[in-house]
Amino acid sequence: GQSLEQPSEVTAVEGAIVQINCTYQTSGFYGLSWYQQHDGGAPTFLSYNALDGLEETGRFSSFLSRSDSYGYLLLQELQMKDSASYFCAVDRSGAGSYQLTFGKGTKLSVIP
Amino acid sequence: DAGITQSPRYKITETGRQVTLMCHQTWSHSYMFWYRQDLGHGLRLIYYSAAADITDKGEVPDGYVVSRSKTENFPLTLESATRSQTSVYFCASSESNQRSYEQYFGPGTRLTVT
Numbered sequence: 001g002q003s004l005e006q007p008s009e010v011t012a013v014e015g016a017i018v019q020i021n022c023t024y025q026t027s028g029f030y031g032l033s034w035y036q037q038h039d040g041g042a043p044t045f046l047s048y049n050a051l052d053g054l055e056e057t058g059r060f061s062s063f064l065s066r067s068d069s070y071g072y073l074l075l076q077e078l079q080m081k082d083s084a085s086y087f088c089a090v091d092r093s094g095a096g097s098y099q100l101t102f103g104k105g106t107k108l109s110v111i112p
Numbered sequence: 113d114a115g116i117t118q119s120p121r122y123k124i125t126e127t128g129r130q131v132t133l134m135c136h137q138t139w140s141h142s143y144m145f146w147y148r149q150d151l152g153h154g155l156r157l158i159y160y161s162a163a164a165d166i167t168d169k170g171e172v173p174d175g176y177v178v179s180r181s182k183t184e185n186f187p188l189t190l191e192s193a194t195r196s197q198t199s200v201y202f203c204a205s206s207e208s209n210q211r212s213y214e215q216y217f218g219p220g221t222r223l224t225v226t
Contacts (some may be wrong), residue, residue: 033213042202042217043155087154091213099145099170100213104154 002026002090004103011109012078020073020106022088031091032064032071033100038084046073048091075108083110114138118203118218125193126226133188133221135203143206144186145170145215146178148199155202161186193225 004024012018022032031050035043049055049064049071061074075082085107089100116137125131135144146158157170159178167178175197177189190197200222204215 031213042219043204043215044217045214048213089155089213099157099160100215101157101171102155104152 002092002101004088004090004101006086006088006103006106008104009107009109011111012075014078014080014110014112016078017074017076018078018108020075020086020088020108022071022073022103024069024071024088024090024103026069026090026092026101028092029066029090032062033089033091034060034062034073035087035089035102036084037087037105043087046086078110080110080112083108116203116205116216116218118201118221120221121219122222124224124226127193127195129193131190131193131223133190133201133203133223135186135188135218137184137186137203137205137216137218139205139207139216140183141205141207141216142183143208143212144180145204145206146176146186146188147202147204148172148197149202149220150199158188158201190223193223195225197223198225199223 006022033048034046037043047062054063059076064071085105087102087105089102119134145160147155161167161180202220203218206212206215
């Protein structure tokens with residue numbers, strides 16, 4: 001089976017940097033995805049790490065360490081619109097299963 | 113270009129009734145998925161489909177039935193609704209197996225079973 005752990009809530013100040021961590025235990029692993037979901041909205045894809053290291057997409061970066069079964073999402077220059085829930089998800093597609101397993105999400109509140 | 117749509121957006125039904133949630137995508141994506149989202153549980157996979165006429169169970173399939181006669185449609189049926197199936201249901205699609213980590217979600221259906 002698989003399990004993912006991420007903090008339930010994080011609060012950060014506008015303009016600051018915040019890191020949302022995700023640790024996972026899974027049988028079969030191909031990569032780690034991150035999704036954003038605003039209240040009442042649908043999840044939207046942010047980033048994917050198949051290899052160890054940092055992937056940067058504008059203000060958002062995502063990091064993966066396979067040896068530590070750990071990843072994080074880094075949000076820089078926080079804006080009020082970044083207030084949302086963030087989900088990490090394990091990708092096992094290479095195992096013949098086209099599934100994502102999601103963590104329970106981290107609710108980020110950006111305050112002025 | 114509508115992308116991926118779900119209907120209805122809101123539904124109230126009674127225990128024991130059958131209800132079908134519709135999902136339609138215009139991208140011709142091969143893979144489609146149904147999730148339910150509940151407080152404290154995140155997104156949990158109910159069923160998925162790799163192509164027309166190919167479906168498989170996810171993490172929480174009990175009480176649900178799916179079909180996929182056409183690539184663009186992936187309806188989810190609750191055969192006999194129970195209160196525990198009150199949830200927000202999301203349909204999603206992805207382009208290919210190689211990119212199944214990037215899924216596109218519909219707007220969701222909020223289902224209440226009374």
